[in-house]
Amino acid sequence: MAVSMHNTIIITGVSSGIGKTTADYFRARGWKVIGTTRTTTTDPLLYQLDVTNAAAVTDCINMIVAEHGHIDVVLNNAGYGLFGAFEQCSEADVQAQYAVNVFGTMNVCRAILPHFRANHTGTIINISSIGGRFVVPYYGLYNSTKFAVEGFSEGLAHEVLPYGIRVKVIEPGAINTGFYDRSRQEGKNMDYTPEYKAMSDKLWPQYERAGKTGADPMVVAKVIYKAAISNNNRLRYAASRDAHINIALLKVLPHRIGLWLVRRMTIGR
Numbered sequence: 001m002a003v004s005m006h007n008t009i010i011i012t013g014v015s016s017g018i019g020k021t022t023a024d025y026f027r028a029r030g031w032k033v034i035g036t037t038r039t040t041t042t043d044p045l046l047y048q049l050d051v052t053n054a055a056a057v058t059d060c061i062n063m064i065v066a067e068h069g070h071i072d073v074v075l076n077n078a079g080y081g082l083f084g085a086f087e088q089c090s091e092a093d094v095q096a097q098y099a100v101n102v103f104g105t106m107n108v109c110r111a112i113l114p115h116f117r118a119n120h121t122g123t124i125i126n127i128s129s130i131g132g133r134f135v136v137p138y139y140g141l142y143n144s145t146k147f148a149v150e151g152f153s154e155g156l157a158h159e160v161l162p163y164g165i166r167v168k169v170i171e172p173g174a175i176n177t178g179f180y181d182r183s184r185q186e187g188k189n190m191d192y193t194p195e196y197k198a199m200s201d202k203l204w205p206q207y208e209r210a211g212k213t214g215a216d217p218m219v220v221a222k223v224i225y226k227a228a229i230s231n232n233n234r235l236r237y238a239a240s241r242d243a244h245i246n247i248a249l250l251k252v253l254p255h256r257i258g259l260w261l262v263r264r265m266t267i268g269r
Protein backbone atom coordinates (compact mmCIF):
# COMPACT_ATOMS: atom_id res chain seq x y z
CA MET A 1 0.00 0.00 0.00
CA ALA A 2 1.27 3.49 -0.78
CA VAL A 3 1.46 5.18 2.63
CA SER A 4 0.33 8.79 2.63
CA MET A 5 -0.71 11.35 5.22
CA HIS A 6 -4.28 10.52 4.26
CA ASN A 7 -4.41 6.84 5.28
CA THR A 8 -7.19 5.96 7.69
CA ILE A 9 -7.51 3.02 10.07
CA ILE A 10 -10.42 1.94 12.27
CA ILE A 11 -9.36 0.13 15.47
CA THR A 12 -11.83 -1.60 17.81
CA GLY A 13 -11.14 -1.56 21.57
CA VAL A 14 -8.72 1.37 21.75
CA SER A 15 -9.02 2.20 25.44
CA SER A 16 -6.01 0.13 26.49
CA GLY A 17 -3.26 -2.34 25.64
CA ILE A 18 -2.52 -3.32 22.05
CA GLY A 19 -5.39 -1.20 20.65
CA LYS A 20 -4.26 1.98 22.41
CA THR A 21 -0.55 1.50 21.61
CA THR A 22 -1.33 0.69 17.97
CA ALA A 23 -3.52 3.80 17.69
CA ASP A 24 -0.63 5.94 19.00
CA TYR A 25 1.85 4.23 16.65
CA PHE A 26 -0.26 4.84 13.52
CA ARG A 27 -1.08 8.41 14.60
CA ALA A 28 2.64 9.13 15.00
CA ARG A 29 3.08 8.03 11.36
CA GLY A 30 0.48 10.49 10.08
CA TRP A 31 -2.51 8.17 9.86
CA LYS A 32 -6.01 9.23 10.78
CA VAL A 33 -6.97 6.80 13.54
CA ILE A 34 -10.64 6.19 14.25
CA GLY A 35 -11.18 4.19 17.41
CA THR A 36 -14.12 2.39 18.94
CA THR A 37 -14.64 1.84 22.63
CA ARG A 38 -17.51 0.65 24.82
CA THR A 39 -17.58 3.79 26.94
CA THR A 40 -19.26 7.03 25.91
CA THR A 41 -17.07 9.64 24.29
CA THR A 42 -17.17 13.16 22.84
CA ASP A 43 -13.96 12.76 20.81
CA PRO A 44 -14.90 13.06 17.07
CA LEU A 45 -12.42 10.28 16.21
CA LEU A 46 -13.75 7.93 18.88
CA TYR A 47 -17.03 6.05 18.51
CA GLN A 48 -18.92 4.22 21.22
CA LEU A 49 -19.44 0.64 20.10
CA ASP A 50 -20.17 -2.76 21.56
CA VAL A 51 -18.86 -5.11 18.86
CA THR A 52 -21.29 -7.84 19.97
CA ASN A 53 -24.27 -5.80 18.67
CA ALA A 54 -24.32 -6.54 14.91
CA ALA A 55 -26.82 -3.79 14.04
CA ALA A 56 -24.87 -1.22 16.07
CA VAL A 57 -21.64 -2.29 14.33
CA THR A 58 -23.21 -1.77 10.87
CA ASP A 59 -24.59 1.64 11.89
CA CYS A 60 -21.27 2.68 13.39
CA ILE A 61 -19.16 1.64 10.37
CA ASN A 62 -21.61 3.32 7.96
CA MET A 63 -21.50 6.48 10.09
CA ILE A 64 -17.68 6.45 10.13
CA VAL A 65 -17.57 6.06 6.33
CA ALA A 66 -20.14 8.85 5.89
CA GLU A 67 -18.21 11.19 8.20
CA HIS A 68 -14.61 10.33 7.28
CA GLY A 69 -14.78 8.90 3.76
CA HIS A 70 -12.24 6.38 2.53
CA ILE A 71 -11.09 3.71 5.03
CA ASP A 72 -7.84 1.86 4.28
CA VAL A 73 -7.53 -0.58 7.16
CA VAL A 74 -9.77 -2.08 9.84
CA LEU A 75 -8.16 -3.66 12.90
CA ASN A 76 -10.29 -6.12 14.88
CA ASN A 77 -8.58 -5.84 18.24
CA ALA A 78 -11.39 -5.93 20.88
CA GLY A 79 -11.21 -9.16 22.82
CA TYR A 80 -10.69 -10.72 26.20
CA GLY A 81 -9.60 -14.01 27.73
CA LEU A 82 -12.00 -16.36 29.50
CA PHE A 83 -9.98 -18.34 32.01
CA GLY A 84 -11.14 -21.60 33.59
CA ALA A 85 -11.74 -25.29 32.98
CA PHE A 86 -14.56 -25.96 30.51
CA GLU A 87 -16.85 -27.22 33.31
CA GLN A 88 -16.09 -24.10 35.29
CA CYS A 89 -17.51 -21.95 32.48
CA SER A 90 -21.28 -21.53 32.18
CA GLU A 91 -23.10 -21.37 28.86
CA ALA A 92 -23.37 -17.59 29.36
CA ASP A 93 -19.59 -17.33 29.92
CA VAL A 94 -18.93 -19.23 26.69
CA GLN A 95 -21.53 -17.25 24.68
CA ALA A 96 -20.06 -13.96 25.90
CA GLN A 97 -16.51 -15.05 25.00
CA TYR A 98 -17.52 -16.01 21.46
CA ALA A 99 -19.76 -12.93 21.14
CA VAL A 100 -16.78 -10.59 21.54
CA ASN A 101 -13.79 -12.48 20.12
CA VAL A 102 -15.45 -14.30 17.19
CA PHE A 103 -18.86 -12.79 16.36
CA GLY A 104 -17.64 -9.26 17.17
CA THR A 105 -14.81 -9.70 14.67
CA MET A 106 -17.24 -11.12 12.08
CA ASN A 107 -19.70 -8.25 12.70
CA VAL A 108 -17.04 -5.67 11.91
CA CYS A 109 -15.88 -7.58 8.80
CA ARG A 110 -19.48 -7.88 7.57
CA ALA A 111 -20.01 -4.14 8.00
CA ILE A 112 -16.80 -2.95 6.29
CA LEU A 113 -16.74 -5.39 3.35
CA PRO A 114 -19.33 -3.57 1.18
CA HIS A 115 -17.23 -0.38 1.45
CA PHE A 116 -13.98 -2.17 0.68
CA ARG A 117 -15.59 -4.00 -2.26
CA ALA A 118 -16.97 -0.73 -3.67
CA ASN A 119 -13.46 0.79 -3.38
CA HIS A 120 -11.73 -2.34 -4.77
CA THR A 121 -9.22 -2.00 -1.93
CA GLY A 122 -8.91 -2.33 1.84
CA THR A 123 -7.15 -4.41 4.48
CA ILE A 124 -8.77 -6.27 7.36
CA ILE A 125 -6.42 -7.17 10.22
CA ASN A 126 -7.71 -9.60 12.83
CA ILE A 127 -5.92 -10.10 16.14
CA SER A 128 -5.60 -13.79 16.86
CA SER A 129 -2.98 -15.13 19.28
CA ILE A 130 -0.31 -17.76 19.51
CA GLY A 131 -3.25 -19.41 21.28
CA GLY A 132 -4.84 -19.65 17.83
CA ARG A 133 -2.11 -22.13 16.88
CA PHE A 134 -1.91 -24.32 19.99
CA VAL A 135 -3.98 -24.74 23.16
CA VAL A 136 -3.16 -24.64 26.86
CA PRO A 137 -5.43 -26.03 29.59
CA TYR A 138 -7.81 -23.60 31.33
CA TYR A 139 -7.50 -21.25 28.37
CA GLY A 140 -9.06 -23.76 25.97
CA LEU A 141 -12.23 -21.74 25.39
CA TYR A 142 -10.31 -18.52 24.76
CA ASN A 143 -7.88 -20.41 22.52
CA SER A 144 -10.80 -21.94 20.62
CA THR A 145 -12.08 -18.44 19.81
CA LYS A 146 -8.69 -17.61 18.34
CA PHE A 147 -8.68 -20.88 16.33
CA ALA A 148 -12.04 -19.67 15.00
CA VAL A 149 -10.56 -16.27 14.13
CA GLU A 150 -7.72 -18.03 12.30
CA GLY A 151 -10.03 -20.26 10.25
CA PHE A 152 -12.53 -17.51 9.54
CA SER A 153 -9.79 -15.11 8.44
CA GLU A 154 -8.15 -17.68 6.17
CA GLY A 155 -11.45 -18.42 4.40
CA LEU A 156 -12.29 -14.73 4.12
CA ALA A 157 -8.84 -13.95 2.72
CA HIS A 158 -9.46 -16.38 -0.17
CA GLU A 159 -12.95 -15.00 -0.84
CA VAL A 160 -12.17 -11.29 -0.93
CA LEU A 161 -8.82 -11.36 -2.73
CA PRO A 162 -10.51 -11.01 -6.16
CA TYR A 163 -12.04 -7.75 -4.89
CA GLY A 164 -8.64 -6.25 -4.03
CA ILE A 165 -9.17 -6.78 -0.31
CA ARG A 166 -6.46 -8.26 1.93
CA VAL A 167 -6.97 -10.11 5.21
CA LYS A 168 -4.17 -10.38 7.76
CA VAL A 169 -3.94 -12.29 11.05
CA ILE A 170 -1.68 -11.13 13.89
CA GLU A 171 -0.49 -13.73 16.40
CA PRO A 172 0.90 -12.13 19.56
CA GLY A 173 2.49 -14.22 22.29
CA ALA A 174 2.30 -13.03 25.90
CA ILE A 175 1.95 -9.24 25.89
CA ASN A 176 1.95 -7.11 29.02
CA THR A 177 -1.49 -5.44 28.88
CA GLY A 178 -4.77 -5.28 30.81
CA PHE A 179 -5.56 -8.71 29.36
CA TYR A 180 -4.27 -10.31 32.57
CA ASP A 181 -6.25 -8.10 34.97
CA ARG A 182 -8.71 -5.52 33.60
CA SER A 183 -10.04 -7.70 30.75
CA ARG A 184 -9.67 -11.05 32.46
CA GLN A 185 -12.85 -13.06 32.94
CA GLU A 186 -13.12 -16.27 34.90
CA GLY A 187 -15.73 -19.00 34.45
CA LYS A 188 -18.55 -18.25 36.88
CA ASN A 189 -19.96 -21.76 37.28
CA MET A 190 -18.94 -22.50 40.86
CA ASP A 191 -20.38 -26.00 40.71
CA TYR A 192 -17.10 -27.61 39.71
CA THR A 193 -14.78 -29.97 41.47
CA PRO A 194 -12.05 -29.02 43.97
CA GLU A 195 -9.54 -30.69 41.62
CA TYR A 196 -10.30 -28.15 38.88
CA LYS A 197 -10.10 -25.38 41.48
CA ALA A 198 -6.72 -26.58 42.72
CA MET A 199 -5.39 -26.77 39.15
CA SER A 200 -6.80 -23.37 38.23
CA ASP A 201 -5.20 -21.85 41.37
CA LYS A 202 -1.90 -23.44 40.29
CA LEU A 203 -2.07 -22.39 36.64
CA TRP A 204 -3.35 -18.82 36.86
CA PRO A 205 -0.19 -17.39 38.51
CA GLN A 206 1.89 -19.15 35.83
CA TYR A 207 -0.14 -17.57 33.00
CA GLU A 208 -0.32 -14.22 34.76
CA ARG A 209 3.46 -14.19 35.24
CA ALA A 210 3.97 -14.93 31.53
CA GLY A 211 1.71 -11.99 30.69
CA LYS A 212 3.20 -9.53 33.18
CA THR A 213 6.72 -10.35 31.98
CA GLY A 214 5.54 -10.49 28.35
CA ALA A 215 6.47 -8.16 25.51
CA ASP A 216 5.52 -4.50 25.36
CA PRO A 217 2.41 -3.90 23.20
CA MET A 218 4.60 -1.71 20.98
CA VAL A 219 6.10 -4.95 19.60
CA VAL A 220 2.63 -5.91 18.33
CA ALA A 221 1.85 -2.38 17.08
CA LYS A 222 4.93 -2.52 14.83
CA VAL A 223 3.88 -5.88 13.36
CA ILE A 224 0.34 -4.58 12.78
CA TYR A 225 1.83 -1.58 10.94
CA LYS A 226 3.94 -3.88 8.77
CA ALA A 227 0.82 -5.90 7.91
CA ALA A 228 -1.20 -2.74 7.22
CA ILE A 229 1.25 -1.32 4.68
CA SER A 230 2.22 -4.63 3.07
CA ASN A 231 1.73 -5.04 -0.65
CA ASN A 232 1.56 -8.82 -0.55
CA ASN A 233 -1.03 -11.42 0.36
CA ARG A 234 0.77 -12.89 3.38
CA LEU A 235 -1.88 -14.00 5.89
CA ARG A 236 -0.18 -14.69 9.26
CA TYR A 237 2.20 -12.48 11.25
CA ALA A 238 3.67 -13.71 14.53
CA ALA A 239 4.25 -10.87 16.98
CA SER A 240 6.70 -11.10 19.92
CA ARG A 241 9.72 -13.31 20.47
CA ASP A 242 7.85 -16.11 22.28
CA ALA A 243 5.32 -16.28 19.43
CA HIS A 244 8.14 -16.71 16.89
CA ILE A 245 9.79 -19.42 19.03
CA ASN A 246 6.52 -21.32 19.53
CA ILE A 247 5.63 -21.17 15.84
CA ALA A 248 9.12 -22.39 14.93
CA LEU A 249 8.66 -25.29 17.38
CA LEU A 250 5.23 -26.09 15.91
CA LYS A 251 6.89 -26.43 12.50
CA VAL A 252 9.59 -28.87 13.60
CA LEU A 253 8.09 -30.85 16.49
CA PRO A 254 5.74 -33.78 15.86
CA HIS A 255 2.30 -32.82 17.16
CA ARG A 256 2.30 -35.51 19.87
CA ILE A 257 5.56 -34.10 21.30
CA GLY A 258 3.99 -30.64 21.35
CA LEU A 259 0.99 -31.98 23.28
CA TRP A 260 3.31 -33.77 25.72
CA LEU A 261 5.34 -30.59 26.29
CA VAL A 262 2.23 -28.49 27.00
CA ARG A 263 0.95 -31.09 29.48
CA ARG A 264 4.31 -31.38 31.24
CA MET A 265 4.58 -27.61 31.59
CA THR A 266 1.02 -27.10 32.82
CA ILE A 267 -0.84 -29.99 34.44
CA GLY A 268 2.37 -31.96 35.04
CA ARG A 269 1.22 -35.10 33.16
Ligand SMILES: NC(=O)c1ccc[n+]([C@@H]2O[C@H](COP(=O)([O-])OP(=O)(O)OC[C@H]3O[C@@H](n4cnc5c(N)ncnc54)[C@H](OP(=O)(O)O)[C@@H]3O)[C@@H](O)[C@H]2O)c1
Pocket residue numbers: 012013014015016017018019036037038039050051077078079080081100127128129130171172173174175176177178179180182183211214
Ligand atom coordinates in the same frame (compact mmCIF):
# COMPACT_ATOMS: atom_id res chain seq x y z
N1 LIG B 1 -2.18 -9.52 26.03
C1 LIG B 1 -1.86 -10.69 25.47
O1 LIG B 1 -1.02 -11.45 25.99
C2 LIG B 1 -2.52 -11.09 24.18
C3 LIG B 1 -1.95 -12.16 23.48
C4 LIG B 1 -2.53 -12.56 22.29
C5 LIG B 1 -3.65 -11.92 21.81
N2 LIG B 1 -4.20 -10.88 22.51
C6 LIG B 1 -5.37 -10.24 21.94
O2 LIG B 1 -5.12 -8.86 21.76
C7 LIG B 1 -6.34 -8.14 21.76
C8 LIG B 1 -6.19 -6.93 22.65
O3 LIG B 1 -5.98 -7.35 23.99
P1 LIG B 1 -4.99 -6.59 24.99
O4 LIG B 1 -3.94 -7.55 25.37
O5 LIG B 1 -4.61 -5.27 24.44
O6 LIG B 1 -5.92 -6.44 26.27
P2 LIG B 1 -6.62 -5.15 26.93
O7 LIG B 1 -5.58 -4.14 27.31
O8 LIG B 1 -7.47 -5.69 28.00
O9 LIG B 1 -7.50 -4.52 25.77
C9 LIG B 1 -8.58 -5.22 25.20
C10 LIG B 1 -9.54 -4.24 24.56
O10 LIG B 1 -10.62 -5.00 24.02
C11 LIG B 1 -11.85 -4.45 24.44
N3 LIG B 1 -12.57 -5.44 25.27
C12 LIG B 1 -12.09 -6.12 26.32
N4 LIG B 1 -13.03 -6.88 26.87
C13 LIG B 1 -14.14 -6.69 26.14
C14 LIG B 1 -15.45 -7.17 26.23
N5 LIG B 1 -15.85 -8.02 27.19
N6 LIG B 1 -16.33 -6.73 25.31
C15 LIG B 1 -15.94 -5.89 24.34
N7 LIG B 1 -14.73 -5.38 24.23
C16 LIG B 1 -13.83 -5.77 25.11
C17 LIG B 1 -11.57 -3.26 25.31
O11 LIG B 1 -11.84 -2.11 24.59
P3 LIG B 1 -12.78 -0.93 25.14
O12 LIG B 1 -12.70 -0.96 26.65
O13 LIG B 1 -12.14 0.26 24.51
O14 LIG B 1 -14.14 -1.20 24.63
C18 LIG B 1 -10.09 -3.29 25.60
O15 LIG B 1 -9.48 -2.04 25.47
C19 LIG B 1 -7.42 -9.13 22.20
O16 LIG B 1 -8.12 -9.58 21.05
C20 LIG B 1 -6.62 -10.28 22.82
O17 LIG B 1 -7.29 -11.50 22.72
C21 LIG B 1 -3.65 -10.45 23.68
